[in-house]
Structures are given as structure tokens and as C-alpha cells.
Amino acid sequence: MDERELKLNSLSRYSKSSSMFVLEEYGHCEVPAGCGGVVLRWRNPRNGVPLRMLLYVNGDGEVYLDGEPPPSGIPVVPFGEHVLALELALADPAYAVLSFAALFPPESPRVRATGPDEPSVSVLSAADGTWKYTAQAPGDDWTSGGFDDSSWRPMVANEDLQPPEDPERDTGRWRFDAVRRRGGAGLGVPEPAARIWIRKTFEVGEDGDA
Template identity: 85%
Template sequence: MDERGLKLNSLARYSKSSSMFVLEEYGHCEVPAGCGGVVLRWRNPRDGVPLRMHLYMNGDGAIYLDGEPPPSGIPVVSFGEHVLAFELALADPAYAVLSFAAAFPPEWPRVNATGPDEPSVSVVSAADGTWKYTTRDPGEGWTSSGFDDALWRPMVANEELQPPEDPDRDTGRWRFQAVQRHGGTGLGVPEPAARVWVRKTFEVRGLGDA
């Protein structure tokens, strides 16, 4: 009798393994019901990678992934090219308006996973010319791949945060620092605007891709 069969009163006798699926273990505050406990999830790695997203926006705004709001803070993103898009309100050139970081596997919270090897993915805000904006309504299709943003301007680095209305409840700074810990840079625009539209294209490559 093998070792698993001897553990009659242990959860180990129900353990499973797979060469085709990834088993993820979430603990601590990743459990939906609150801190404590554990959640196990089987995931097909051929569907893509789950990107853990961290976002700071100065004021009201919206985020889109390939034309739709992300279904969660850890969406499974398929292999290939994608578009992140943001619609931001009331941009002040004195302050950062956006900061973003997404990664797989995430540095924190740590996720224990068993299964096939998977590629590492990182998408972080940076003043590198790939994060583009416009202050004119771009019309239909601006959140999707294939939209022509050649005339959009590059965002600029800006780490200055607008002071909160209530200094004792500065949740914006907490979110900004969380993005910084994962490599994201604060970005702004050089002119005041009532609304700003932002695009960033990125690619998720498989392990076998060149």
C-alpha cells in the first residue's frame, strides 16, 4: 500500500496532481470571506496567465482591458497582444494622474502553485513613450486593439500626489505606494484637462515564443 493509502484520516489522501493544470493555493487575506483559511483553484495554463493588478488614479476614472472592465483584480489574460485603457477626470499637471502595475507571478500576495512552468509577465507604468494619452474624445473603439493612437502624446513622469481632502484617510497614497512597490511609476500630463484618455498596448508571450 502506498503512503497516500495509509493516511486514512488526512486530507492528503484526496490530493491530486496534473501535468496539464495548475493548482493555485491562496491564503491569508486572499480568501474572499476574510483573513484566515485557504482557497484552492485549478486553472488551465493554456488559457493565459492571471495578472495581479495594482492601480492608482487621481480622482474618478475607469479602467478597461481589451475594451471591457476587468472582471476582477486578477484577470486571466490570454496569450497575445492586449490593450489597457484608462479614462481619467480632471487632470492637473502638478500631480500624478495614473500609476499601474500588473505581474505574474505576483510578488505579494504570494500564491503557491504546482503544475507546468509558466512565463513571467510584468506591465508597469513608465515614462517610456508607450503610455499614450489624448485630451480629445477619441470616439468609438479607443479601448480596443487596432485603434490608431499614432497622434496621441506620451505621458510624463510625475511622482507628486494631490493632497487629500482628509489627511487622516489618505487611501490614494496607500494605493500609489502599492503600485510603486511593484515597479510602477507615477505618470501625468503636461497640461490641465477636464478629461484624459490613456492607452497602453502589451503582449503576453508563452514560454515557447521567441
């Protein structure tokens, strides 16, 4: 076997790096196709940041990001202003309605990235007046960025969870605790409602600080 053949079959030829693109490595259960193995993905950092979204909701609901359901739990969100919107059935003031955390970079050691420096971003549920809701059905454009939500009410802090039907399979508590560990607070409403609509406007800046 000559020297040329050894070089062609060397593992070093698979090593990748770029000053313009980010190489992401997903291992173990972070692999989109399931547990096991490794997935590599090139990403253009100028397109935005992949926000890892964690959500707890009490009951059924729909989630929208800029008017569309997020394509995955880690969507690439462009730089600029965005709207997270939720439509939830049945809001009980005795219990938390939702908690939310969206972070970049991810805290999981099973996701590694190499490439240019990128901004840190966090969007966390909080009783700070920026998470608003209404119990009256809004217009069709309520999930978009120019919608007037000045008449909507602010959500309130609530960390109490509704008891699960099956205490041995309390997936809601697991989701809630996962969000809380990352800084997202439980939010509720002061009055009961058969259905509520929620909006949170946030910005992803090229220098961070969403």
C-alpha cells in the first residue's frame, strides 16, 4: 500500500471546519431521527439562530411562531422581531397555564457546534407584562407582528400545576420542571376562561439579548 492510498483513506479527510458556516453535531437522543448515532449539519449563521424551545401548557393548544407552527423544537429563527402565539383551551386560574423557555446556545452537552461566534439568546416566560392574553376571539392576524394587543391583559405568576390523571406518568410536571430549570416561570390568568389567546413579542438581535 503506497503513501497516496494511505492519505486517501485517512480519517482526517472527514474533519470539517469553516470560518463562515457552523457545523453542528447532534449525538445520543438529540439526534432528530431518534436515540443513537450522530448527525452532522452545516448551518449558515447569517440566517439566524436555532432556538431550542421548551414548553409546558395545561391542556390542549396550538403554538405559532410568526403565524406558522414551528417546524421543529429547534427552529432557526432569523434576526429581528418575532411573535410567539398560543391558543389554549380552558384556562383555570387555580393552576399555571403555561411556562416557556427558548435558548441559544443549547445547554445540552450532546449538541456541539464549531464555527464563528454567535449571539446568546433567551426568551423566558415571566410575569413582566410582555406575556399578554385575551379571552375574546381576536382577528385573523393576531399571530403576526403588527397586531394591536394593547387591550390584552398581562398574564400573572402561577407555579401551581393541576394534578395529573395518572400520578405515575406526570409528563406535565417533567416539562414544567425542565422549563423552570432554564429560567422560565409559570404563568396563569386571574379569571377562568373557556379559551384564551396568548402573545409574546421578542427580538433576536445579532448581538444577543432577545
